[in-house]
Amino acid sequence: MGKIAAVIVTYNRKDLLIEALQSVLSQDASPEYVFVIDNASTDGTREAVMLKFDFDNQKLIYCQRPENLGGSAGFSYGIQQALKTDCDWISISDDDAIFQPGYFSALRTAITEHATQQVFSGSVLLPNGKHDEMHREVLVNSETLTVKPIAEADYATDFYYDVFSFVGILLSRKLVTSIGLPEQDYFIRFDDFEYAIRALKDGRFLNIHGAKVLHKTTYTRSAIAPWKEYYVMRNRIAVLFKHRGESKTTRRYCRRFLARKLVAILLFKNRWGQARALSRAYLAGYRDGQDEHLGRNPQFLP
Template sequence: MTDETVAIVVVTYNRADLLARMLEGLAALERQPDAVIVVDNASTDHTPEVLAAAPVEQLEVLRSAENLGGAGGFHHGVREAYARGFDRVWLMDDDVLPAPDCLTVLMDTDEDCLMAVREDTAGHLVEKAATRFDLRNPLAIRPKTGMVETDFGSRDRMPERVELENVAFEGFMVRRRVIDAIGLPDPSYFIFYDDVDFAVRARRAGFRIWAVRDAVLVRQLDFDQQHDVSGWKGYYMYRNLFAVHLRYGENALVRLKPYLIAAMVVLLSPVRGGRGEAANVIRAMRDARGMRHAPARSVD
């Protein structure tokens, strides 16, 4: 494994100060990557200046002409890393800091799909990757029914490896053979659930996914998963959740669940999200139907 090559793919958009700290963390890694590919999603802040001054060797910048979203950015970056022949690709956002030995630990782990474990700046475990992701039970309104954070409470209570059923593209490492088998991240998600979709495809292709306890990423920001359901993020949250169920639901009742959720949201909208949420969920249900087929395997 020591002779395997690895490229880090980072997607960023208008978070230059976070990106600067993150790049300093990459420069401090014990085991240096063979390439760092930063996809700049048409940032309008001082991201170009940060990238120009970055203390990272082998840094390459792919600047998009428009904001592709996280999903489009990771599709673009992974495609570039794959085309250049790297053995492994390590994906991360611009708001994490890897421990100096994080890449060393991952590269010393002989598995095809790996997840670094996230802590907050106070050292608390905040790893929300799912240990159970239920696409079989139609009564499971939220398919994530278990996650590392709640299963273990702290990192020192974890075993050396924990098997996962989904991941975040924030510390996820994948070998080339997985991309050979299932293709690239799906850019049509824009934001949210592109990482879940990739994990489901990988597991269905026979690959196992492991969180590695001693590979640590520090999250610079607190998790904020409570988005405005009547705003633009609410649309993508609903649409992409529905798409995952329509694509990968293991029975007809699970595949019908998005329609039930949409109907319930519309009925309850006067006392929760209002007309904005109702409009979002109706449009999300319509558009998710156009995403119900998983992408064909492609590395183009």
């Protein structure tokens, strides 16, 4: 079956992190190693967590990063640390992912039943009980990497899919060694999407309906921030060019993607007050995505 190393990336959410850690450590088949990757939190996260948990135990490893280079760099660093152990599988999640009882037991059973499968996941639930549709998707256009979410009814059984998020995903060491680390220069957004496209070359992913993770997110599609939208635009284009090249089809798709984002500013009243900032973010992201200017952009930070 093999050993599991869990990687949890956090930034300034100590209460959520404590809850996330408790949900992992209380499992009846918990991971053999648990890495906390702290992206330079300033809210006393390290002190609070150290008081709550026994980090002298070799199972728990706290990694304090000197600066916040984004979630993508945190995941990349965490996977690097996990690979230094004798683990066979690596679990990846944010600090707002609360693993429900039996999660890792269900995945360990799936590992034994699907010997050639390289990627497993559990179902992601929102606090209202519905599935968070952004985390498990299927490709509907492989040329433009266009996706659609898994239908709610499909969660009643195990299913295969094409694109995952970094919430409740389990990767084999063999796969990670083969495809490398996440693109840490993405900072945020689409780093998991790009990694999924790489991983898909070794086969589709299997979601286990009996494994569930509660996603305590406050993100909604209607509540957007201009600085985040810059990375949405830039990284979406960068992913497409990296995996599908700069063909007429991909360039046309990118122009349409930009146009849709700009038109959306006019359509949604809650965006009118940020119209100038959003337009600037989208146009800058469009240019930088095409020119492959990645990394943390000092003009677009929280």
